Amino acid sequence: MDNKQPANKPVIIIGAGWAGLATACFLAEKNIPVTLVESAKQLGGRARQTSSRTQVLDNGQHLMLGAYSELLDLLKLIGVNEGDVFKRKHQHLNLLNGQNLQPLINLKLPALPRPFNLLFGLLFCKGLSLKEKISVLYRFDRLLKKPISADQDCSVKQWLSDARLPPAYLTLLNALCLAAMNTPADKASALSFRHVLNETFNGKKGSTDLLIPSVNLAQVLPAPANLYLNTHHASVLESTKVISLQSDNNIISQVVSEQQDLNASAVVLATPAHISRSLLKPLIECNELCHHLDQFRYEPITTVYLRYNDSCQIPDEMIGLTETLSEWVFDRRVCDQPGMIAVVISSQGRHMELDNKELSLIIRNELAVIFPDWPLPNASWVIREKRATFSCTADVNRHRPGVITPYQNLFLSGDYLATDALYLPATLETAVRNAKACAQEVLNYLTQQTPL
Ligand SMILES: Cc1cc2nc3c(=O)[nH]c(=O)nc-3n(C[C@H](O)[C@H](O)[C@H](O)COP(=O)(O)OP(=O)(O)OC[C@H]3O[C@@H](n4cnc5c(N)ncnc54)[C@H](O)[C@@H]3O)c2cc1C
Known part of the structure; x- marks a missing residue:
């Protein structure tokens, strides 16, 4: 990415999931003033740290791959050592x-x-x-x-x-x-x-290779990205919910949040597809884009955490199961939580009809068959992300937008875009790849506005 001129008003990036964070870092690297606006109290979006009163957990067990080259490059850019945040395994x-x-x-x-x-x-x-x-x-x-x-x-x-x-x-x-x-x-x-x-x-x-996070998700990208942004003159506003975008001819002139109105040189919408759709709906030029976003369907991911004695452990950190509700079982020993087992269940299924107590009991019994020596777990948590990802079907692929919108200075970022002809599913790598494509379009636009 090349850039010549910094802009005066900041680029406002709405949403500090991994796509928004990545877009902000790519622009900050080029000395573009950036304001990142996030409605939640913490950064990270669908890949974040969460905590109960007694336990720090991730909102869902995540697994990355050696093939996540853009994510690995981004971590390098912001000064994160791969070996400090992942256990790499064949x-x-x-x-x-x-x-x-x-x-x-x-x-x-x-x-x-x-x-x-x-x-x-x-x-x-x-x-x-x-x-x-x-x-x-x-x-x-x-x-x-x-x-x-x-x-x-x-x-x-x-x-x-x-x-x-x-x-x-x-x-x-x-x-x-x-x-x-x-x-x-x-x-x-x-x-x-x-x-x-x-x-x-x-x-x-x-x-x-598998890259299993060896720290909680906040420490992999959100916290180091926040630090990088703070040292690159970018501001990060947490607990700030954007409620509308004000347009003037073909330009988005203002971003209105519950707390304040923000002037922008350009705006990046890095929210999930259904939220982007509701923010774009009042903008007349975005009718067709909204029609495409309306076609998206979503899939849940459920993670059941069971805390056993520190000594309980599964060989090889993860195992896949068939003929059970449990699909992939992870040993959180790898991120310094010995005895904590995370069971991941993708998409829809019978588990969605069970309440959390019933589900943890079934998962506990399934694990007892495989690991009969384990004592009963002493605590459990069920985290259900109802819209974990969009449903990656042939039908939805036909409706995936790119970065550019009908408004000259409004751009999209996020895991749901198809910025190349690859139609990759919703992953952290897709979010970062699309963020890179988005940052490049923003730079192109800003350069056109302030030619040398
Ligand atoms: C449980 C679970 C497990 C997963 N497992 C994996 C895995 O193993 N490997 C993998 O690669 N991917 C996995 N994924 C997918 C991956 O987490 C997502 O693809 C990725 O996090 C999406 O990032 P994003 O930035 O595009 O969107 P988001 O993370 O949704 O970010 C959007 C941000 O916008 C904010 N926002 C929304 N509305 C507003 C508003 N009005 N104003 C301001 N901010 C707003 C949200 O709070 C959020 O922070 C998993 C997802 C889940 C939920």
């Missing part, structure tokens, strides 16, 4: 039938460049016969190489149905689709999932 996908305890598949991918990562991973993979391993190598590679155009997009289930992959590998791909896209395979976009698989399995060396 990908290890261990899927177990949670009812009969039969291992389904156990795939470890070494940090080798492609295709050797999958080649060596499959060689030592448990749960597949030799014939099945050879078939995966050949068919999976062919599947990933064949492009899908946006107008040919279909569900992941349909896409995989012709691939003739072994059943255990299909179960793994279905579980990965649900985990990575928070959308089940019968609804999820094949185009998006193919990109996720390609970026992970066919990316650079280390792309398949």
Whole structure:
């Protein structure tokens, strides 16, 4: 990104989730005055620290990948050492039938460049016969190489149905689709999932690695980004809810919050799609954009935290389960919370019909089958994020906007945009990538306003 001229009035960025924080840091790096406005008391949005009276937790267990290159670059920019905030591990996908305890598949991918990562991973993979391993190598590679155009997009289930992959590998791909896209395979976009698989399995060396946060989420990005912004002459206003945008011809002239009115050189809307829609609705030029945002549907993510004795621990930090309500089980020992187990359940399902007490009891009983030696947990918390991500379907992909809006100085940032032709699902990496594209458009606009 290149920039020549700082602007006088600040760029107002609305929403301090990871997209808003990233957009602010990218602009602050170029000496652009920035004011970041956040309605909540804390920064981080859907990836934030939260606490009960007795316990600091994340609003949901998050997992990052070595393929999150833009996020890793951003952390470097703001002075965060990867090793201080993540435990990097070679990908290890261990899927177990949670009812009969039969291992389904156990795939470890070494940090080798492609295709050797999958080649060596499959060689030592448990749960597949030799014939099945050879078939995966050949068919999976062919599947990933064949492009899908946006107008040919279909569900992941349909896409995989012709691939003739072994059943255990299909179960793994279905579980990965649900985990990575928070959308089940019968609804999820094949185009998006193919990109996720390609970026992970066919990316650079280390792309398949897992990055498990070793500190709470606030310490990964929100707190260091806040520090970076404070030392780069940007201001951050917490507990400040924006209620409307005032337009003057083709320009947004003012951002009105419950507390104050803010003048802006440019405005970035880094709120989730449904909130962006309600702020854009009164702006006549945004009718079509609002129509697209109306088509978005959302998926929940539920995290059940159970606190056991410090000595209870799961091998390898995480394990995937099938035939249970529990989907992925994480050991929070990695972020200095020994005995704390986080169970993640993506999307919709029977768990949504249960109240928190019923759900924790079922999860506790499911874990007791797998870890019979564990005593009962001494506390539990259920955190339900009802709109955790947008539903990443072929239908929704057709409606994902880019950064630019009909107003010259109004830009969008957030995990729901499609700023390239990749249609990546809602992740922290997508939020940061889109933030980078947004910052570039803001810089282009400001440079046009103040030519050399
Ligand atoms: C439980 C859970 C688990 C997840 N797991 C993973 C994972 O493992 N890996 C991964 O990569 N991704 C994961 N995700 C997805 C990831 O967290 C999101 O994609 C990402 O945080 C979205 O960031 P964002 O900045 O686009 O939006 P948000 O985080 O929603 O940020 C928008 C911000 O705008 C603020 N705001 C809203 N209205 C206003 C207003 N009127 N005025 C001012 N501010 C306002 C909000 O408070 C919020 O802070 C998970 C999400 C959840 C909820």
